[in-house]
Amino acid sequence: MEKFHAGSYEKGYQYQYFLPNAINTAWGWESPQINQLVEKAAIKLGELNSFARLVPNIDLFIQLHVTKEAVISSRIEGTQTNMDEALLPEEEIDPERRNDWREVNNYILALNQATTSLKNLPLSSRLLKQTHETLLCNVRGEHKLPGCYRTSQNWIGGNSLADAVFIPPAHHHVESLMGDLENFLHNDQIYLPALVRVAIAHYQFETIHPFLDGNGRIGRLMITLFLVSEGILDQPLLYLSSYFEKNKALYYDNLMRVRTHHDMQQWLKYFLVGVEQTATQGVKTLTEILKLKADIEQLIHQHxxxxxxxxxxxxxxxxxxxxxxxxxxxxxxxxxxxxxxxxxxxxxxxxxxxxxxxxxxxxxxxxxxxxxxxxxxxxxx
CATH class of the missing domain: 1.10.10.10 (Winged helix-like DNA-binding domain superfamily/Winged helix DNA-binding domain)
Known part of the structure; x- marks a missing residue:
């Protein structure tokens, strides 16, 4: 990893795009700090999963958990819907806010469908495309090829290619790069901790930016889907959107630093700390929910x-x-x-x-x- 090279800039029409190197290869590192962070994050993730198994009717809590994730992940992309609004029926939403409401509720539907699909479909381009199609159905991105990888150039930041902060690879590279990413996720000949594997995969997905719209939400969702597909989580209980949103600039800076300085280790450290903190908070939340449930049940019996x-x-x-x-x-x-x-x-x-x-x-x-x-x-x- 110390010798990792992220990729190179290639010439497009009046601009340069970044072409990432393939990631489906053996990885190693000398830093003991990464090993320590992997261990800490894995222990907390295991605690969250074990705690969830002890909670009676854990399915009762999943829906609001998903709603919270949908609100925050969509907020990173600029929507303004809050938790109260997300739970209302559409006819109760002010007309000027319905687009935001639909985006959040599409996210909820996409996440639920993708989690269900994992039972008979691997985490793959096919699954990500299906999820993307649901995400963009009848909302602002509905004309941006829902369910399909892009066939034109996109960019991140700025108003055009001329002033873009980052320009992902040209569209003709997308299929092969996503194929490499998919192979990396499932390559059992590469011995990597699952959390390191998904951290690298998330970076690569955001760098490829394979869709015209919705890349951030699909990329964050992919983290949770991977943990469920690998059996690390029994339920979709860990989402990093809150962690990323707390300091969006730091999230984007750490992704960008990989591209500019080939510093995958800094990205891994940031990601692993996020998993540990998020899992710790998850246990705290489930504890509060159980206490709330017990307190209200006692109140009902008494009064x-x-x-x-x-x-x-x-x-x-x-x-x-x-x-x-x-x-x-x-x-x-x-x-x-x-x-x-x-x-x-x-x-x-x-x-x-x-x-x-x-x-x-x-x-x-x-x-x-x-x-x-x-x-x-x-x-x-």
Whole structure:
């Protein structure tokens, strides 16, 4: 790795593009610090995975976890939707904000579909293209070849090729470079810690920038999909978007430093620290969720009397779908409108639900304390 050469600049039409070298080759390093960081990150990742196995009904928590990732990963690309808005039905969103809402919800759908597809499809160009197609469906990038690698030159930063911060390889190199990346992910003749492998792969993907739009989101999603596909995580529980977003300039600088200084080691250090910190925060979040669940269950048993049974049914549902109306509550609890309305009022009284529309009719309620666990500013889960 100390002798790593990232690539070279090649001449395009009135500009130079960066052509990265292939990565499907043997890797080694002399730095003991990288070994130490790999070990620390792997231990924390193992803790997160083990903790998740102990959580009853972990699927209850996955959906909001995915929503959090979708909001932050899309925010890096400039969308403005927050957690509250992302959970609302589209008709409740102001028309001028619906494009942002659709982008976030496309991300949620793309991530869920990709995770499911991993059961019978390897992490591959085919899977990434399918995910990209879902990501760009009926949003601002819908005319930028959804589901296809680009057939023209793109750039990063600036308003044109003339003032671009970085120009990825010309489009005719994309297929071969992505083929090399795919082979690298699955090459069992290369003995590498999985976290080092995916760190290198993420750098290479962002350098190739194979799509006309959505590269950042797909590249970040690829990290999680790889960890799930390798069995390192049972569930998609680790996302680095929060870590990258905390200091976007540092994220981009570390990627760029590989290209300009051939410094893959600095990128690895940054990435591995991110995995360790994110996994640590993930365990903390799951701990808070379990405590919240236990506290509310105790409250319901102590204060809800004959409504305790329906109250527990509603609580279980809220962990999966934290925004609800009275009609939906009636369906979940299998009661009529009036007792459902009374139950929702009781949840409001105990600050479990918060009315979020400010309307007297067609009211929507959000499971506020649950959202707050995920929406903490320093929370990376």
């Amino acid at each position: 809800f009397g004959r409504r305790a049974t329906t109250g527990m049914l509603l609580l279980q549902h809220l962990f999966q779908r934290p925004v609800i109306n009275v009609e939906q509550s009636a369906g979940v609890c299998q009661v009529n409108y009036r007792p459902a309305n009374e139950l929702v009022a009781l949840f409001q009284q105990h600050k479990i639900l918060r009315e979020m529309t400010g309307q007297s009719r067609n009211r929507l309620f959000v499971f506020d304390p649950y959202l707050r666990v995920f929406d903490q500013k320093d929370n990376t889960l």
